[in-house]
Amino acid sequence: MEQLALAKRNLPVAPPSEPTRRRDELQQLVDTPPPGLAIEFWQFLRDNKKWWLVPILLALLLLGALAVISSSGLGPFIYPFV
Amino acid sequence: MTAVLGISAFYHDAAAALVVDGRIVAAVQEERFSRVKNDSRFPESAITFCLQEAGLTANKIDYVVFYEKPLLKLDRVLETYCAFAPRGFRSFRRGVPSWAQCKLHTNREVRRVLGCGFQKRLLFAEHHESHAASAFYPSPFDEAAILTVDGVGEWATATCGIGRGQRVELTHEVRFPHSLGLLYSAFTHYCGFEVDAGEYKLMGLAPCGTPRFADVILERLIDLKPDGSFRLDLSYFDYCTGLTMTSRRFHQLFGGPPRRPNAAIEVRHMDLAASIQRVTEEILLRMAQHAHEQSGMRKLCLAGGVALNCVANSRIVREGAFDDVWIQPAAGDAGGALGAALLVWHQLLEQPRSPHPDDAQQGSLLGPEYPNHEVRAALQSQGAVFHNLADDAALVERTAALLAEQKVVGWMQGRMEFGPRALGSRSILADARNPEMQRVLNEKIKLRESFRPFAPSVLDEFADRYFEMPREQRSPYMLLVGSVAQSQFREQKAWDARMGADRLNDVHSSIPAVTHVDHSARVQTVDDVRHPKLASLLRAFHARTGCPLLINTSFNIKDEPIVCSPVDAFRCFLSTGIDVLVIDSYLLLKSDQPADVTSPTPAGPHPLAGGWFAGDGGDAANVTEDPTPRQLQTFGWGLALASLALFIVALTIASRWRGVPASMAVALFTLFSAYALFPRLRRPLLRSWMIATAPLTWLSSQAALAVTYYLVLTPIGVCRRLIGRDSMARRPETSSTTYWQVRRPPADQAGYLRQF
Numbered sequence: 001m002e003q004l005a006l007a008k009r010n011l012p013v014a015p016p017s018e019p020t021r022r023r024d025e026l027q028q029l030v031d032t033p034p035p036g037l038a039i040e041f042w043q044f045l046r047d048n049k050k051w052w053l054v055p056i057l058l059a060l061l062l063l064g065a066l067a068v069i070s071s072s073g074l075g076p077f078i079y080p081f082v
Numbered sequence: 083m084t085a086v087l088g089i090s091a092f093y094h095d096a097a098a099a100l101v102v103d104g105r106i107v108a109a110v111q112e113e114r115f116s117r118v119k120n121d122s123r124f125p126e127s128a129i130t131f132c133l134q135e136a137g138l139t140a141n142k143i144d145y146v147v148f149y150e151k152p153l154l155k156l157d158r159v160l161e162t163y164c165a166f167a168p169r170g171f172r173s174f175r176r177g178v179p180s181w182a183q184c185k186l187h188t189n190r191e192v193r194r195v196l197g198c199g200f201q202k203r204l205l206f207a208e209h210h211e212s213h214a215a216s217a218f219y220p221s222p223f224d225e226a227a228i229l230t231v232d233g234v235g236e237w238a239t240a241t242c243g244i245g246r247g248q249r250v251e252l253t254h255e256v257r258f259p260h261s262l263g264l265l266y267s268a269f270t271h272y273c274g275f276e277v278d279a280g281e282y283k284l285m286g287l288a289p290c291g292t293p294r295f296a297d298v299i300l301e302r303l304i305d306l307k308p309d310g311s312f313r314l315d316l317s318y319f320d321y322c323t324g325l326t327m328t329s330r331r332f333h334q335l336f337g338g339p340p341r342r343p344n345a346a347i348e349v350r351h352m353d354l355a356a357s358i359q360r361v362t363e364e365i366l367l368r369m370a371q372h373a374h375e376q377s378g379m380r381k382l383c384l385a386g387g388v389a390l391n392c393v394a395n396s397r398i399v400r401e402g403a404f405d406d407v408w409i410q411p412a413a414g415d416a417g418g419a420l421g422a423a424l425l426v427w428h429q430l431l432e433q434p435r436s437p438h439p440d441d442a443q444q445g446s447l448l449g450p451e452y453p454n455h456e457v458r459a460a461l462q463s464q465g466a467v468f469h470n471l472a473d474d475a476a477l478v479e480r481t482a483a484l485l486a487e488q489k490v491v492g493w494m495q496g497r498m499e500f501g502p503r504a505l506g507s508r509s510i511l512a513d514a515r516n517p518e519m520q521r522v523l524n525e526k527i528k529l530r531e532s533f534r535p536f537a538p539s540v541l542d543e544f545a546d547r548y549f550e551m552p553r554e555q556r557s558p559y560m561l562l563v564g565s566v567a568q569s570q571f572r573e574q575k576a577w578d579a580r581m582g583a584d585r586l587n588d589v590h591s592s593i594p595a596v597t598h599v600d601h602s603a604r605v606q607t608v609d610d611v612r613h614p615k616l617a618s619l620l621r622a623f624h625a626r627t628g629c630p631l632l633i634n635t636s637f638n639i640k641d642e643p644i645v646c647s648p649v650d651a652f653r654c655f656l657s658t659g660i661d662v663l664v665i666d667s668y669l670l671l672k673s674d675q676p677a678d679v680t681s682p683t684p685a686g687p688h689p690l691a692g693g694w695f696a697g698d699g700g701d702a703a704n705v706t707e708d709p710t711p712r713q714l715q716t717f718g719w720g721l722a723l724a725s726l727a728l729f730i731v732a733l734t735i736a737s738r739w740r741g742v743p744a745s746m747a748v749a750l751f752t753l754f755s756a757y758a759l760f761p762r763l764r765r766p767l768l769r770s771w772m773i774a775t776a777p778l779t780w781l782s783s784q785a786a787l788a789v790t791y792y793l794v795l796t797p798i799g800v801c802r803r804l805i806g807r808d809s810m811a812r813r814p815e816t817s818s819t820t821y822w823q824v825r826r827p828p829a830d831q832a833g834y835l836r837q838f
Contacts, residue, residue, distance in 0.1 A: 022432045023084065026831050030145060030202040034189060044153050044838040052798055056160055059790040064182035066786065 084431070085138055087129065088423030089192070090149040090212075090415050092185045094120045094278045097416035097500075098128035099448075100136055101423040104433055106220070108135040109448040109500040111416045114646040120279055121643075124184065124191040125419075131450055140199030147426050148188050149418035150209035153838035154236035156181055158258055161809045162322050164799035168792060170323030175787045188837075205430070205834040207422040209235025210386070213410075214252055216421025217385035218245030219428055219435060220442040221408035227377040228252065229369055232386035232414070233263035233278075241825065242373040245383060248428040248435040253376065254822040259322050259810055260313045262365055263388050265303070268319055269358040271327035273351045274341030282502075285391055286534045288359035289600035291352030295336065296360045302335060304361070305814040309375075310368030311821035313814050322810070347533070363394045367401060372822070374403040382407045385421070389413040389561075390502065392604050396562045399555065411446045411559035412501030420500070430831055445612030446559060447507055449498030452648055457666045460648040467674040472667050474618070481664055482622035485513055485632065489661040490527060492637055494651045495615045499644070503560045504636035505606060506539060506616030508644045508651075510660065512595070512633040514538055519595035519633060526659035530640040537604040538596035540631035541620045545607045548593065548631060558613070560606040560634075566591045595633050606634060709768050717768050718757050725750035 041057055088099040099109035108131065113119055115127035163170050184191065189204055213230040225246040239261035243252035267277045270284045306312040316322065318332040333339050341351055370382060382404040389395065390413050399407050410417045428435050461468050471477040485491055491511045499505050510527065512519050524532050537560055546553050549564030570591040591597045610617045624630040637651065638644045639658055645651045648665050655663040663670040728747030732740050757767055
């Protein structure tokens with residue numbers, strides 16, 4: 001508040017302390033929308049160069065999708081005919 | 083104000099911890115609310131309690147941090163299957179579905195519990211980083227070496243590094259599948275105790291045996307380097323791919339199959355327990371020495387499940403190179419929630435840290451407390467007969483008198499402990515001088531194995547009179563053992579040649595009920611700062627009897643979590659041989675309770691989530707106990723669409739085959755009409771449909787998992803092995819001097835947003 005008042009009066013504003021700066025930075029980061037699981041998988045494969053995991057992860061994502069359906073009312077229609 | 087919520091879940095010991103402006107406001111394990119021992123499910127009740135304790139709503143939480151990185155963990159799981167496929171399908175089909183069901187959905191679970199009030203991104207710390215933070219930040223040290231050892235986190239199974247000021251940096255690690263925690267768990271399993279729950283039983287059994295297998299373990303099972311790093315010979319173990327811990331080769335080496343849980347404990351099992359305990363101590367001592375040499379520090383902080391091995395801890399204190407050692411009382415995964423929250427406050431936000439003058443861990447009294455009026459109301463609701471002794475001194479005097487009369491007392495006071503030990507808030511207390519008391523407590527109250535020892539709580543100023551502990555050494559969290567002092571032995575017996583259980587009932591000392599067969603005791607030193615009410619009770623007991631210590635065992639029975647609420651305590655009181663119950667200012671005598679007062683029904687476990695991906699991952703049928711309105715609605719639409727589709731099929735196919743889809747369509751449409759017109763029929767209809775289709779659902783799910791495993795994962799795994807990729811590091815490296823690996827440097831702030 002004090003810094004805001006100084007800024008409004010066009011007076012020099014002291015730079016924020018290190019913890020304050022870090023808090024602001026982290027606050028900005030956690031306020032960004034999450035990328036979603038698929039994007040995170042992609043980033044993981046890219047950063048670690050584990051492309052050989054792609055087919056396994058795709059199969060698991062498919063299983064995951066089935067799991068989501070299983071928890072909905074459509075489960076009983078899907079599985080008997082898979 | 084900055085509030086950080088730490089969460090651990092999905093493996094064992096789910097917990098939540100809340101840190102506000104660097105102070106630990108609350109921390110509690112989910113099991114205490116759910117009443118399921120070592121409950122691993124998402125800690126919904128624990129989170130709710132933490133917020134209530136701080137008087138916060140979800141929108142006031144600044145950061146939520148999970149104690150490990152799920153994608154890194156999944157990477158390890160998949161690499162392990164690839165390294166062993168086509169072996170391992172049974173483990174795959176049981177383990178992998180839980181990833182799809184919950185382990186990859188931490189975000190979803192957090193939002194489900196916190197509601198729309200919390201919209202921020204989650205933070206993810208590494209598993210051993212969380213342990214390290216839980217060990218260093220609450221410690222009384224400005225700087226210290228850190229050692230964390232457990233079963234497995236993401237890839238690391240043991241780490242060492244340095245804590246200095248507000249920073250924790252882990253520099254080296256031992257990686258899966260080479261794990262001291264899993265090695266100990268393998269012997270726990272082999273000796274007939276439950277993995278992740280029975281390790282402390284094995285530790286209790288160890289003094290009954292002789293370590294005659296220690297050399298075999300060191301020669302055949304482990305390649306141990308002088309710095310404590312090691313590799314296991316995986317041909318003796320089955321935990322990478324199987325549903326058990328040990329392989330047939332292991333059984334051949336140690337003379338038979340694993341002991342069944344209810345079978346008699348043989349001398350061989352005692353000797354195995356003694357042997358693995360000896361080996362564990364040796365490895366931990368070397369690891370501690372390595373941490374000292376790497377860091378140059380004179381203080382050590384310990385965490386991870388293996389740090390609950392108080393016998394090994396005591397050897398590090400006695401024989402290690404450190405002047406002082408601090409161990410996180412909730413050293414297992416529950417403590418990871420606390421560590422992760424403290425890590426965000428100090429490391430990510432760079433908030434300065436100065437060691438707390440008393441105890442930042444607050445005696446670990448971080449759980450719920452029930453106000454006097456709530457206790458009264460709970461007891462009245464159960465029809466209990468009680469006496470209100472509002473004066474603390476009178477309550478303590480009366481309780482001490484009952485203890486001196488050899489009564490067993492259930493003692494529930496103030497905030498509940500965080501971590502596995504009862505430290506005087508949810509304890510069963512009794513007179514340690516009574517030679518019969520160990521048997522009485524084990525068989526009539528705790529309903530557990532007769533060999534298991536009890537721990538003493540002793541007034542701080544008398545600890546060195548009863549136990550061989552240096553005056554400056556304290557054990558307020560019951561994490562160290564001390565030998566009973568020679569002056570306390572009535573008769574000086576030579577170490578006799580009788581084996582194991584034959585020595586259990588010997589009267590060793592003036593405090594036989596807390597003296598184990600090797601004359602050791604797991605000591606809690608009690609002071610007025612951390613545990614004032616227990617201290618005043620011990621003083622009153624001392625004034626009355628001349629003995630400043632009591633048996634202190636957790637207020638629960640076998641296979642149940644420690645009691646949390648007054649009703650839990652009352653139920654345990656009624657269902658066991660406890661003579662007296664003291665909750666806050668209320669004292670209840672068993673003999674006063676009317677005959678028609680019955681033990682309240684336990685809360686019992688939460689019903690497992692429905693669906694074939696739930697719980698055991700594939701064996702459960704898709705039978706939801708209570709369909710949600712959304713499921714009911716979706717099912718209705720499903721019926722309508724299915725009947726429509728069948729009508730279309732009937733119209734488009736050849737006329738002689740038309741009857742089958744047409745009759746199915748009519749049947750489904752009739753069902754849909756009933757479903758739409760009679761809302762009361764919806765639930766039973768959906769349940770009946772699910773039951774009818776459950777076998778097909780089960781088969782389909784197994785087929786899908788088998789296709790994934792054998793047609794996708796196995797070829798990839800085999801190809802990788804053919805080109806020489808061995809992520810399991812199975813071969814010993816005789817030319818190498820160490821198996822410690824250098825860790826990647828700590829991530830920047832953005833790195834904590836990632837799940838890998």
